[in-house]
Amino acid sequence: xxxxxxxxxxxxxxxxxxxxxxxxxxxxxxxxxxxxxxxxxxxxxxxxxxxxxxxxxxxxxxxxxxxxxxxxxxxxxxxxxxxxxxxxxxxxxxxxxxxxxxxxxxxxxxxxxxxxxxxxxxxxxxxxxxxxxxxxxxxxxxxxxxxxxxxxxxxxxxxxxxxxxxxxxxxxxxxxxxxxxxxxxxxxxxxxxxxxxxxxxxxxxxxxxxxxxxxxxxxxxxxxxxxxxxxxxxxxxxxxxxxxxxxxxxxxxxxxxxxxxxxxxxxxxxxxxxxxxxxxxxxxxxxxxxxxxxxxxxxxxxxxxxxxxxxxxxxxxxxxxxxxxxxxxxxxxxxxxxxxxxxxxxxxxxxxxxxxxxxxxx
Amino acid sequence: xxxxxxxxxxxxxxxxxxxxxxxxxxxxxxxxxxxxxxxxxxxxxxxxxxxxxxxxxxxxxxxxxxxxxxxxxxxxxxxxxxxxxxxxxxxxxxxxxxxxxxxxxxxxxxxxxxxxxxxxxxxxxxxxxxxxxxxxxxxxxxxxxxxxxxxxxxxxxxxxxxxxxxxxxxxxxxxxxxxxxxxxxxxxxxxxxxxxxxxxxxxxxxxxxxxxxxxxxxxxxxxxxxxxxxxxxxxxxxxxxxxxxxxxxxxxxxxxxxxxxxxxxxxxxxxxxxxxxxxxxxxxxxxxxxxxxxxxxxxxxxxxxxxxxxxxxxxxxxxxxxxxxxxxxxxxxxxxxxxxxxxxxxxxxxxxxxxxxxxxxxxxx
Numbered sequence: 001x002x003x004x005x006x007x008x009x010x011x012x013x014x015x016x017x018x019x020x021x022x023x024x025x026x027x028x029x030x031x032x033x034x035x036x037x038x039x040x041x042x043x044x045x046x047x048x049x050x051x052x053x054x055x056x057x058x059x060x061x062x063x064x065x066x067x068x069x070x071x072x073x074x075x076x077x078x079x080x081x082x083x084x085x086x087x088x089x090x091x092x093x094x095x096x097x098x099x100x101x102x103x104x105x106x107x108x109x110x111x112x113x114x115x116x117x118x119x120x121x122x123x124x125x126x127x128x129x130x131x132x133x134x135x136x137x138x139x140x141x142x143x144x145x146x147x148x149x150x151x152x153x154x155x156x157x158x159x160x161x162x163x164x165x166x167x168x169x170x171x172x173x174x175x176x177x178x179x180x181x182x183x184x185x186x187x188x189x190x191x192x193x194x195x196x197x198x199x200x201x202x203x204x205x206x207x208x209x210x211x212x213x214x215x216x217x218x219x220x221x222x223x224x225x226x227x228x229x230x231x232x233x234x235x236x237x238x239x240x241x242x243x244x245x246x247x248x249x250x251x252x253x254x255x256x257x258x259x260x261x262x263x264x265x266x267x268x269x270x271x272x273x274x275x276x277x278x279x280x281x282x283x284x285x286x287x288x289x290x291x292x293x294x295x296x297x298x299x300x301x302x303x304x305x306x307x308x309x310x311x312x313x314x315x316x317x318x319x320x321x322x323x324x325x326x327x328x329x330x331x332x333x334x335x336x337x338x339x340x341x342x343x344x345x346x347x348x349x350x351x352x353x354x355x356x357x358x359x360x361x362x
Numbered sequence: 363x364x365x366x367x368x369x370x371x372x373x374x375x376x377x378x379x380x381x382x383x384x385x386x387x388x389x390x391x392x393x394x395x396x397x398x399x400x401x402x403x404x405x406x407x408x409x410x411x412x413x414x415x416x417x418x419x420x421x422x423x424x425x426x427x428x429x430x431x432x433x434x435x436x437x438x439x440x441x442x443x444x445x446x447x448x449x450x451x452x453x454x455x456x457x458x459x460x461x462x463x464x465x466x467x468x469x470x471x472x473x474x475x476x477x478x479x480x481x482x483x484x485x486x487x488x489x490x491x492x493x494x495x496x497x498x499x500x501x502x503x504x505x506x507x508x509x510x511x512x513x514x515x516x517x518x519x520x521x522x523x524x525x526x527x528x529x530x531x532x533x534x535x536x537x538x539x540x541x542x543x544x545x546x547x548x549x550x551x552x553x554x555x556x557x558x559x560x561x562x563x564x565x566x567x568x569x570x571x572x573x574x575x576x577x578x579x580x581x582x583x584x585x586x587x588x589x590x591x592x593x594x595x596x597x598x599x600x601x602x603x604x605x606x607x608x609x610x611x612x613x614x615x616x617x618x619x620x621x622x623x624x625x626x627x628x629x630x631x632x633x634x635x636x637x638x639x640x641x642x643x644x645x646x647x648x649x650x651x652x653x654x655x656x657x658x659x660x661x662x663x664x665x666x667x668x669x670x671x672x673x674x675x676x677x678x679x680x681x682x683x684x685x686x687x688x689x690x691x692x693x694x695x696x697x698x699x700x701x702x703x704x705x706x707x708x709x710x711x712x713x714x715x716x717x718x719x720x721x722x723x724x725x726x727x
Contacts, residue, residue, distance in 0.1 A: 009472065022669050169418055
């Protein structure tokens with residue numbers, strides 16, 4: 001039985017507790033929040049035996065195999081450290097840490113204590129992303145990607161999150177070095193980081209505040225970013241973050257030397273751009289049918305997963321896949337679902353983006 | 363005295379009230395649909411120190427308009443977040459009565475709990491420290507009741523049980539409200555908090571452009587009329603505001619709970635017919651209660667079997683509470699608060715439909 005603890009009993013903690021309780025052989029045995037009412041409420045709703053208001057008390061009182069840290073990012077490093085020092089494997093929600101130096105230190109500590117650590121980049125494990133990765137592993141692209149495009153947008157119309165942020169000048173998201181961007185873009189950046197070579201990619205970033213935010217007096221939030229990334233093997237990538245594109249797309253395009261792939265995460269669609277030769281005008285008539293066939297296959301796959309109660313909402317399903325893979329890597333010493341290199345590279349790219357954007361601000 | 367929607371306020375003499383016109387009153391959620399009406403009613407009653415707590419970034423135009431109408435000196439707008447204990451201390455300074463209307467409206471349980479229960483705890487701690495409090499009026503909701511043991515057509519009044527299985531209803535807002543009530547009762551027991559709980563029913567009126575779910579739902583792209591012959595537990599917003607105000611003023615009602623329903627409650631069918639005639643016509647399918655109950659039963663079963671692939675948003679407990687059909691008496695509020703719904707149902711509906719026509723017109727423009 002894997003004994004799990006959760007630190008931070010806010011909205012994300014609920015998102016974690018639900019899939020954890022669906023994984024056979026696991027039990028959440030303790031939750032912790034500095035606000036006793038929140039900790040008690042979560043323990044009651046999920047029928048968890050113990051609740052605490054101090055993480056150290058929880059780590060001393062219960063022997064935990066894994067701790068999930070779902071607090072605001074400002075506390076990730078300190079909490080991660082005390083969990084690793086207490087001998088627990090650690091899952092840290094995104095963004096992993098405030099900066100790369102903290103990420104390096106946590107990974108070093110995990111290695112030193114022969115423990116495992118992972119980041120909450122669950123968008124890497126949606127149904128469509130998992131299928132994409134399988135094709136890449138089989139060599140579908142025909143080599144290392146030549147170019148990637150990751151677009152990860154955000155909708156201020158999402159009342160539950162945006163209202164909390166926009167209505168509160170003291171919201172913790174505003175206090176992150178990268179503000180709103182830091183809390184969101186790791187999902188889109190990690191997709192790119194997975195396929196980059198070397199440890200020091202070149203990053204060129206430009207960000208600005210949209211007229212929409214300015215019109216409601218939110219001049220301090222950057223909500224549009226365009227990034228160009230170049231790795232040591234000349235693979236390039238574009239990253240786009242926007243709050244104004246509607247409907248908000250979450251897509252990833254992977255262009256290989258022979259063939260390419262498009263992941264539409266909003267609809268869980270994976271499209272293969274096959275390298276087929278058609279004679280003369282046939283190239284304008286046959287491919288539309290072939291693409292239509294692929295869309296129908298995507299529908300079939302999604303629907304069958306739904307029938308088998310294996311679809312769920314893609315982000316929830318992805319979170320369960322990531323958690324399950326992480327637990328599997330702990331129990332069976334299998335490879336980690338996210339390599340440390342990918343976590344660090346994501347962090348480095350994000351640091352570079354925030355530095356450039358902040359420097360460019362008047 | 364101004365004579366507006368409340369008509370002639372013959373009963374606004376201070377006899378029978380626990381505070382004087384110069385005492386400080388705090389209204390949280392003062393910029394909201396009901397809160398702004400509570401502020402206005404207090405000013406109509408002649409209170410001169412009404413402190414309005416609003417979120418730091420909320421647009422306080424409604425309150426500014428009220429301040430212009432009644433005089434800036436009678437109203438104090440304080441901006442703050444109830445999650446901050448410091449903000450609570452500022453808001454609670456010297457208050458005699460607190461009308462706690464601020465609520466956590468969120469899709470998640472932690473969000474509602476945080477913004478209903480933790481905020482209430484912070485506020486109560488602050489007012490207890492001040493030692494000037496005479497009454498804490500906690501605004502709850504009739505949705506917290508269970509009608510499991512009440513037959514169709516039975517009375518739903520203040521003596522009904524509060525639902526103890528709210529998680530099965532999958533309603534974070536109601537869950538937060540019930541937990542907020544529990545907290546108030548805990549403070550009353552342990553720290554002698556002088557309290558009254560008010561549970562408004564379905565509050566309607568200009569400012570809230572929505573047909574209540576108790577009439578039906580358009581979740582599936584077509585309007586399913588679920589209320590049919592049930593009486594809809596409406597209260598017009600100004601009537602509700604006056605009941606809340608009186609709950610903070612009347613002597614001898616400490617520890618009481620009041621449900622707020624208007625008189626002459628319309629049947630769901632009547633409301634829908636009028637709405638279609640007066641606002642806009644649309645297609646609706648009448649669904650009998652047993653049919654909807656069975657649908658909810660199967661949805662609930664599927665949700666459980668699929669481990670939440672479809673969340674149990676349609677479930678039997680919620681179905682019963684909203685569409686089983688009960689009677690909603692308002693005797694207690696009338697007797698102990700001396701309240702009566704000044705705006706008659708016909709007039710309230712007329713104003714609501716006029717407002718909805720305006721909203722629909724704006725949308726079409």
